[in-house]
Amino acid sequence: MIEKLTLQHSCRTTVAAVVSLMVARLLGLPEAYWAAVTSLVVMQSTLGASVNVSARRFIGTVLGGTIGAQLTVWFGPNLLAFGAGIFLLGVVCLLAARANPRLPEYLERSTYRFGSIALAVVMLVARSQSAWLVALHRIIEISLGILVSLLVTLIWPERSGQTKADSR
Numbered sequence: 001m002i003e004k005l006t007l008q009h010s011c012r013t014t015v016a017a018v019v020s021l022m023v024a025r026l027l028g029l030p031e032a033y034w035a036a037v038t039s040l041v042v043m044q045s046t047l048g049a050s051v052n053v054s055a056r057r058f059i060g061t062v063l064g065g066t067i068g069a070q071l072t073v074w075f076g077p078n079l080l081a082f083g084a085g086i087f088l089l090g091v092v093c094l095l096a097a098r099a100n101p102r103l104p105e106y107l108e109r110s111t112y113r114f115g116s117i118a119l120a121v122v123m124l125v126a127r128s129q130s131a132w133l134v135a136l137h138r139i140i141e142i143s144l145g146i147l148v149s150l151l152v153t154l155i156w157p158e159r160s161g162q163t164k165a166d167s168r
Contacts, residue, residue, distance in 0.1 A: 005159060008158070008159070009043075013039070016040075016043050017036045017039040018036070019152070020035040020144055029141050030129075030137055031137065031138070035144040038142050038145025039145045039152075042054050042145065042149035043152070050153050051150070054149070054150060058142065058146055059111050060111040060117075061139055063118075064116060065139050068120070069130075069131040069134065071084070072122060077124060077126070085123065086120075090112050093108070093115065
């Protein structure tokens with residue numbers, strides 16, 4: 001039974017990643033692979049956990065992309081600005097979590113981790129486009145991967161409650 005569940009999970013993950021990549025390419029997004037990567041992250045969870053990881057990834061990407069874009073506009077790809085941005089993002093995530101104690105699980109270290117990745121991509125990868133356009137593309141690509149993954153999870157839910165002990 002475990003093998004069947006693993007194969008089913010592999011199929012669901014494949015569908016989400018491929019559909020995310022196809023849609024991102026159809027939309028002409030410059031780094032469409034981020035949609036597929038996001039699907040791979042989101043699909044590793046059950047629906048309830050997928051919603052949580054999706055919220056963390058989305059919030060982190062928006063915060064990291066925004067901070068990274070603004071710092072790049074002000075300072076360019078500067079090492080000190082990058083370091084300050086990573087620290088500032090951590091402070092923002094902490095303050096946001098404290099400002100809304102009902103949702104602290106959405107604004108914790110995993111949000112900071114996803115935000116740090118977005119900030120680094122926006123600030124450190126050399127591009128000819130504006131930092132704000134790069135940040136916007138990243139947010140759209142990540143959001144697309146999240147949306148497709150959640151739809152796949154809703155349409156084709158993973159069987160829950162099945163463990164190795166259950167299959168013996």
